[in-house]
Amino acid sequence: MATLTRKQREIRDRSDLILRVSRELLLERGYLGLTMDRIAVASEYSKGTIYQHFRNKEEIVAALAVQTAEKRVELFRRGGTFLGSTRERMLGMGVAAEVFLRLYPDHFKAEQITRAASIREKISAERAQHLLQLEHGCVDVATAIVQDAVQAGELSLPEGVPPETVSFGLWCLTYGVFTLLVTEGRPLAELGFPEPLRLLEHNQNLLLDGHGWTPLSADHDYAAVRTRLLAEVFPEELAQLEGRA
Amino acid sequence: MATLTRKQREIRDRSDLILRVSRELLLERGYLGLTMDRIAVASEYSKGTIYQHFRNKEEIVAALAVQTAEKRVELFRRGGTFLGSTRERMLGMGVAAEVFLRLYPDHFKAEQITRAASIREKISAERAQHLLQLEHGCVDVATAIVQDAVQAGELSLPEGVPPETVSFGLWCLTYGVFTLLVTEGRPLAELGFPEPLRLLEHNQNLLLDGHGWTPLSADHDYAAVRTRLLAEVFPEELAQLEGRA
DNA sequence: AATTGGGGTTGACGGTTCGTCAAAAAATAA
DNA sequence: TTATTTTTTGACGAACCGTCAACCCCAATT
Numbered sequence: 001m002a003t004l005t006r007k008q009r010e011i012r013d014r015s016d017l018i019l020r021v022s023r024e025l026l027l028e029r030g031y032l033g034l035t036m037d038r039i040a041v042a043s044e045y046s047k048g049t050i051y052q053h054f055r056n057k058e059e060i061v062a063a064l065a066v067q068t069a070e071k072r073v074e075l076f077r078r079g080g081t082f083l084g085s086t087r088e089r090m091l092g093m094g095v096a097a098e099v100f101l102r103l104y105p106d107h108f109k110a111e112q113i114t115r116a117a118s119i120r121e122k123i124s125a126e127r128a129q130h131l132l133q134l135e136h137g138c139v140d141v142a143t144a145i146v147q148d149a150v151q152a153g154e155l156s157l158p159e160g161v162p163p164e165t166v167s168f169g170l171w172c173l174t175y176g177v178f179t180l181l182v183t184e185g186r187p188l189a190e191l192g193f194p195e196p197l198r199l200l201e202h203n204q205n206l207l208l209d210g211h212g213w214t215p216l217s218a219d220h221d222y223a224a225v226r227t228r229l230l231a232e233v234f235p236e237e238l239a240q241l242e243g244r245a
Numbered sequence: 246m247a248t249l250t251r252k253q254r255e256i257r258d259r260s261d262l263i264l265r266v267s268r269e270l271l272l273e274r275g276y277l278g279l280t281m282d283r284i285a286v287a288s289e290y291s292k293g294t295i296y297q298h299f300r301n302k303e304e305i306v307a308a309l310a311v312q313t314a315e316k317r318v319e320l321f322r323r324g325g326t327f328l329g330s331t332r333e334r335m336l337g338m339g340v341a342a343e344v345f346l347r348l349y350p351d352h353f354k355a356e357q358i359t360r361a362a363s364i365r366e367k368i369s370a371e372r373a374q375h376l377l378q379l380e381h382g383c384v385d386v387a388t389a390i391v392q393d394a395v396q397a398g399e400l401s402l403p404e405g406v407p408p409e410t411v412s413f414g415l416w417c418l419t420y421g422v423f424t425l426l427v428t429e430g431r432p433l434a435e436l437g438f439p440e441p442l443r444l445l446e447h448n449q450n451l452l453l454d455g456h457g458w459t460p461l462s463a464d465h466d467y468a469a470v471r472t473r474l475l476a477e478v479f480p481e482e483l484a485q486l487e488g489r490a
Numbered sequence: 491a492a493t494t495g496g497g498g499t500t501g502a503c504g505g506t507t508c509g510t511c512a513a514a515a516a517a518t519a520a
Numbered sequence: 521t522t523a524t525t526t527t528t529t530g531a532c533g534a535a536c537c538g539t540c541a542a543c544c545c546c547a548a549t550t
Contacts, residue, residue, distance in 0.1 A: 030363035035536060046500045051538065113361055115428040117354065118276040132429075136436055161447070164437045169418065169448035176421025183360040184377075192409045202406070203414035203452065210451030280507060291529045296509065 015053050018043050019067065022060050027106050031061075031113055058114075058122040062131065065114045068107035069134035072100050075234075076138045082233050086149035087213050088225050090170075093142050094204050095229045097174050098197055099237045101181070109182050142167035155213040169207055174200065201226070260298050263288050264312065267305050272351050276306075276358055303359075303367040307376065310359045313352040314379035317345050320479075321383045327478050331394035332458050333470050335415075338387050339449050340474045342419050343442055344482045346426070354427050387412035400458040414452055419445065446471070 021042040025034045036057060040047040054060045079096030082089050101108060114120060120128060146163040149155035157163065177200040180188060188196055205217040230238045266287040270279045281302060285292040299305045324341030327334050346353060359365060365373060391408040394400035402408065422445040425433060433441055450462040475483045 030366065031361060032363040032367075036538080037536075040501095047537090048500055048539080049498080052498085056538075109362065115424075116276065116358060116361065117428070118278075120428075121275065139436075162437070165444055165447060168438055168441075168444050169451070172421030172425060172445070172448070173414065173418045173452075174421070175425060176417030176419070179360075179424055180417060180420060183362070183365075192407070193413055196413075199410055199413050200417070202410060203417070206414070206455030207418075207448065207452050208455070210453070210455035281509080282507075285530095292508090293510080293529055294527080297527085301509075302507095 011053075014043075014045070014049075015063075018045075018050060018053055019060065019063055023064055023106075023110070026061070026064070026110055034061075055124065056122055058119050059124065059127065061110065061119065062114050062123045062127050064107070065111040066127065066131055066134065068104060068111045069131060071104060071107070072096075073134055073137040073141075075100050075237075076141045078233055079229070080141045080145060082229055084225070085215065086145055086152055086154050087208060087215065087220075088222075088229075089145050090142065090149070090208065090213070091204075091222055091225055092229055092233060093138075093145070093170070094174070094201060095226055095234065097178075098201070099230075099234050099241070101178055101197070102241055103237060105182065108178060112179065112182060139164070139167050139171055142170060149213060154215075155211060157211075166208075166211055166213075170204060173203060173207060256298075259288075259290070259294075260308075263290075263295060263298055264305065264308055268309055268352075268355070271306075271309070271355055279306075300369065301367055303364050304369065304372065306355065306364065307359050307368045307372050309352070310356040311372065311376055311379065313349060313356045314376060316349060316352070317341075318379055318382040318386075320345050320482075321386050323478055324474070325386045325390055327474055329470065330460065331390055331397055331399050332453060332460065332465075333467075333474075334390050335387065335394070335453065335458070336449075336467055336470055337474055337478060338383075338390070338415070339419070339446060340471055340479065342423075343446070344475075344479050344486070346423055346442070347486055348482060350427065353423060357424065357427060384409070384412050384416055387415060394458060399460075400456060402456075411453075411456055411458075415449060418448060418452060 018039060022034060022039055025038055025042060029038075034057070036047055036050060039060070040050055043050070054063065075096040076093060079092035079094075080089055082092040084092075114123070114131070123131075143163050143166075146155065146166045150157060150163065155166075157165070177196055181196050193199060205222060209216050209218075263284060267279060267284055270283055270287060274283075279302070281292055281295060284305070285295055288295070299308065320341040321338060324337035324339075325334055327337040329337075359368070359376070368376075388408050388411075391400065391411045395402060395408065400411075402410070422441055426441050438444060450467060454461050454463075
């Protein structure tokens with residue numbers, strides 16, 4: 001028994017090592033520069049051993065995406081726990097997203113790779129399922145807040161408009177900004193959008209205003225709430241971010 | 246001279262043929278199934294000849310993306326020409342985007358592939374530049390409408406908020422929806438978002454409402470405007486779409 | 491201490507694909 | 521017709537993926 005669990009632990013540690021090494025390679029040399037041979041050399045195991053852990057290269061990238069998605073869900077969950085009005089809690093989602101992107105821009109980039117259809121095709125069904133589930137976890141957190149808002153009377157949705165509509169809009173807006181930020185990089189800044197994350201925040205506010213979610217951004221100092229959120233809900237992350245700058 | 250131009254014409258025709266064949270292969274077999282050998286066989290030229298037209302595979306995909314982006318800009322330009330209030334013209338952008346995605350979903354998918362950093366790296370600087378320029382062409386059309394709206398007094402932007410903010414928000418929202426639609430496909434429908442394009446429209450309206458762009462969606466029947474836009478500005482496209490369904 | 495059995499590890503190998511380049515073919519000029 | 525230039529071709533080297541027979545290690549047994 002004891003032998004077995006030690007073995008299992010060793011195997012898990014090695015999976016972690018492979019992923020760590022792979023992420024580094026992905027950062028340094030890009031997706032096309034990530035080869036199984038290089039992973040083998042860098043991890044100091046043979047190629048065959050790598051293949052005992054992951055069926056193919058895509059599985060490795062997918063596993064990295066799972067790690068990323070797990071981190072994001074965790075941040076979103078925390079963001080939703082903020083004590084305040086429902087709209088303030090929803091702002092917590094926005095702050096969580098921003099923290100996520102600023103802390104792990106490269107993780108998000110790697111995650112994007114797995115969105116290419118030709119790569120998803122080669123990923124095992126379970127992992128693909130897992131990935132999808134994590135993704136929707138974020139939306140679910142947001143939707144729950146929307147429902148709370150409706151119950152609290154701070155938001156009223158017209159007939160036939162399900163609460164998912166709101167989270168869907170926010171999700172897509174945020175996702176769009178992130179994607180463009182990550183894939184265009186510099187050009188975005190050069191072409192009149194110097195602070196995309198600030199713009200995102202502004203647009204998120206206006207979208208919620210459009211829904212009529214009270215208190216409206218004109219009636220409340222959400223910039224101050226944002227500062228408080230960062231300090232109270234994401235203190236370590238804030239420190240990390242400031243440590244870099 | 247005449248000989249030269251005939252040669253040039255032949256070369257251009259062949260480039261077109263290669264692209265046509267490549268797009269078909271891309272559709273049928275996905276990105277990983279698109280190989281230079283297959284392109285050679287399908288186009289009935291040798292591999293060497295293909296390489297005289299395109300430096301590498303990525304260049305071919307990028308050229309396809311350029312075609313796509315050109316189509317989109319054209320649709321956006323047309324959408325902006327609608328005779329109506331500034332907000333109705335902005336709705337024209339939204340309709341153009343919808344028409345684009347519904348007519349050429351696979352083109353958009355192919356375009357997405359070029360967003361992977363490792364692919365952009367291998368694309369020639371000129372083509373990458375061209376791609377970027379076409380992309381921003383769409384935003385520019387939208388920004389011009391925003392400026393018209395401000396001048397017409399139908400939209401007032403707070404101090405320090407440039408008109409690009411509005412187009413940026415719309416762009417990202419739309420882009421996010423498209424990306425999720427194309428990369429998630431079915432799952433999106435299965436998870437509570439049966440009609441993403443309808444939801445997008447709704448969110449676009451609310452975002453503009455949030456900006457205070459009059460007439461607000463509560464005061465105006467934009468669904469009717471949308472129908473008119475389709476009929477008056479995109480008649481052939483509408484016919485094509487209906488012909489499919 | 492020597493033997494044996496089996497799970498774990500390895501890297502050489504077959505199969506693909508990319509991109510090149512010397513040779514062949516075609517077009518043009520003499 | 522012959523010489524010269526241009527274009528086309530596909531065989532080839534290099535890089536990579538994923539496999540598998542051989543090898544190694546170690547723990548249980550004699």
